[in-house]
Amino acid sequence: xxxxxxxxxxxxxxxxxxxxxxxxxxxxxxxxxxxxxxxxxxxxxxxxxxxxxxxxxxxxxxxxxxxxxxxxxxxxxxxxxxxxxxxxxxxxxxxxxxxxxxxxxxxxxxxxxxxxxxxxxxxxxxxxxxxxxxxxxxxxxxxxxxxxxxxxxxxxxxxxxxxxxxxxxxxxxxxxxxxxxxxxxxxxxxxxxxxxxxxxxxxxxxxxxxxxxxxxxxxxxxxxxxxxxxxxxxxxxxxxxxxxxxxxxxxxxxxxxxxxxxxxxxxxxxxxxxxxxxxxxxxxxxxxxxxxxxxxxxxxxxxxxxxxxxx
Amino acid sequence: xxxxxxxxxxxxxxxxxxxxxxxxxxxxxxxxxxxxxxxxxxxxxxxxxxxxxxxxxxxxxxxxxxxxxxxxxxxxxxxxxxxxxxxxxxxxxxxxxxxxxxxxxxxxxxxxxxxxxxxxxxxxxxxxxxxxxxxxxxxxxxxxxxxxxxxxxxxxxxxxxxxxxxxxxxxxxxxxxxxx
Numbered sequence: 001x002x003x004x005x006x007x008x009x010x011x012x013x014x015x016x017x018x019x020x021x022x023x024x025x026x027x028x029x030x031x032x033x034x035x036x037x038x039x040x041x042x043x044x045x046x047x048x049x050x051x052x053x054x055x056x057x058x059x060x061x062x063x064x065x066x067x068x069x070x071x072x073x074x075x076x077x078x079x080x081x082x083x084x085x086x087x088x089x090x091x092x093x094x095x096x097x098x099x100x101x102x103x104x105x106x107x108x109x110x111x112x113x114x115x116x117x118x119x120x121x122x123x124x125x126x127x128x129x130x131x132x133x134x135x136x137x138x139x140x141x142x143x144x145x146x147x148x149x150x151x152x153x154x155x156x157x158x159x160x161x162x163x164x165x166x167x168x169x170x171x172x173x174x175x176x177x178x179x180x181x182x183x184x185x186x187x188x189x190x191x192x193x194x195x196x197x198x199x200x201x202x203x204x205x206x207x208x209x210x211x212x213x214x215x216x217x218x219x220x221x222x223x224x225x226x227x228x229x230x231x232x233x234x235x236x237x238x239x240x241x242x243x244x245x246x247x248x249x250x251x252x253x254x255x256x257x258x259x260x261x262x263x264x265x266x267x268x269x270x271x272x273x274x275x276x277x278x279x280x281x282x283x284x285x286x287x288x289x290x291x292x293x294x295x296x297x298x299x300x301x302x303x304x305x306x307x308x309x310x311x
Numbered sequence: 312x313x314x315x316x317x318x319x320x321x322x323x324x325x326x327x328x329x330x331x332x333x334x335x336x337x338x339x340x341x342x343x344x345x346x347x348x349x350x351x352x353x354x355x356x357x358x359x360x361x362x363x364x365x366x367x368x369x370x371x372x373x374x375x376x377x378x379x380x381x382x383x384x385x386x387x388x389x390x391x392x393x394x395x396x397x398x399x400x401x402x403x404x405x406x407x408x409x410x411x412x413x414x415x416x417x418x419x420x421x422x423x424x425x426x427x428x429x430x431x432x433x434x435x436x437x438x439x440x441x442x443x444x445x446x447x448x449x450x451x452x453x454x455x456x457x458x459x460x461x462x463x464x465x466x467x468x469x470x471x472x473x474x475x476x477x478x479x480x481x482x483x484x485x486x487x488x489x490x491x
Contacts, residue, residue, distance in 0.1 A: 257338075
């Protein structure tokens, strides 16, 4: 393959930013550092789950009570599924076939088949009652277990991704919200919004393994380069801590009211979505410095997995 | 004790609807601004003291401690009608003529909101001869079991906050311009 052909095919990774008050999704080109497309979604979009193959992004609209299926090649909404409750937390299954959403008010977990019928119609194929205002949801790397934060119960639930059977609950900190599982599948980290800390759960033992102090009103956690990164909403900072020792390292100033956060695929960068400033900050995971600030749409959140590796 | 049929029905429905506590899932933004016919420094002299909200006609008393120290200063504002807000300062920049605070305790009957953070700032206008004062707030609506559809409930919360900010700024303009 000639060098010219290789260059012609290279495309930057993208970030799909859910602009909640803007009622749209901004497609942020991470090399050009600007929005290259805006997709109308409606219904106050907040949560997002990016397929592992990068071909689809599933967005939860809170007020509208629906999930939208975005085709990332055409950058168009190709499907919409109405739900009986407002869902914020949404996660993708290991095979990209199933999408899992949790209803905020009624507490139901919805297992959605994204490939029914003509391959474009989403359908709820199973539900489970979780309760306690389920908010954050993440999948273990082996695709077998969902971990869900129950915000008003101060608990984390473990749910079998296949049967939706609730396998157990673990008592965690106060008002747990965003949750993530490490690459080894050993621990879950969740931000305790009113506890101003992160609860760390050992998934095999199903017990609290530790707690890390953060700034005020932590929201979501990202993991990279042996470190945890937490958005401190009230302080406009990202709290950084060591994953081995669970000790705080430093705080990095970003935009106002940081919300969603995710590590890049090469683990060299952290992307932080600043809800109040309408920007996305990039932090270098080695130097812990902000290396870019990019403008996006109105009231961006990207609660979930929002980075897309372009093929 | 007598119970009407209607109140019995509300009592039965309320637990089913109010499973989530506190705030709705959509954080909302409101910004109000006013033009004032004074240079920024003069406007900041009126509005820049965190412990003094007397420029807002809705505020009947402000009591607090900590001056203008971020992460230290707190104040309680008593409003006309009896409601009180407890607030704490988290940013103060005299050069930028701006300060930011959280409302830690809010009377939800006065403002149906939760988790409020607000910023007030003075910016120059007309080459520095005049000013624009911007007061913005971010918050979630307060959840009630009997609330209407989410978009309507959010709109109600936004309107209540916008009215509060706008009335306050109208008072500031009147007070500032009355001096000249």
